Amino acid sequence: MSTREEIVQQADLLEYRGEKREEYLKQEFKVLAERAAIARKEELERAARNEELERMLQRKKRQNALRS
Structure with a gap:
């Protein structure tokens, strides 16, 4: 994945060659x-799954404790 610095460096090279730097920057930052939005969404989904699994585990532990 490109970093901001790499994108700016590439844009500078494009400008040097006479290409459209601003359009490149706009597209790359987009x-x-x-x-980043996809990664955040995946992180939230993972956290929700983990919470649900934790609730299921706690429920199972309570059920097992009641049986004992």
Whole structure:
């Protein structure tokens, strides 16, 4: 995954070659933002699954304790 510094360096090279630096920067930062949003969504989904699994485990422990 590209970092902000790498993107800016690449944009500088494009500008040197006469290409459109601002359009490149805009597109690349948009891609970075989308990746960050996806990663955050996946992180939240993982946390929700972990919480649900923890609740299931605690319920199972209570059931086992009642049987003992």
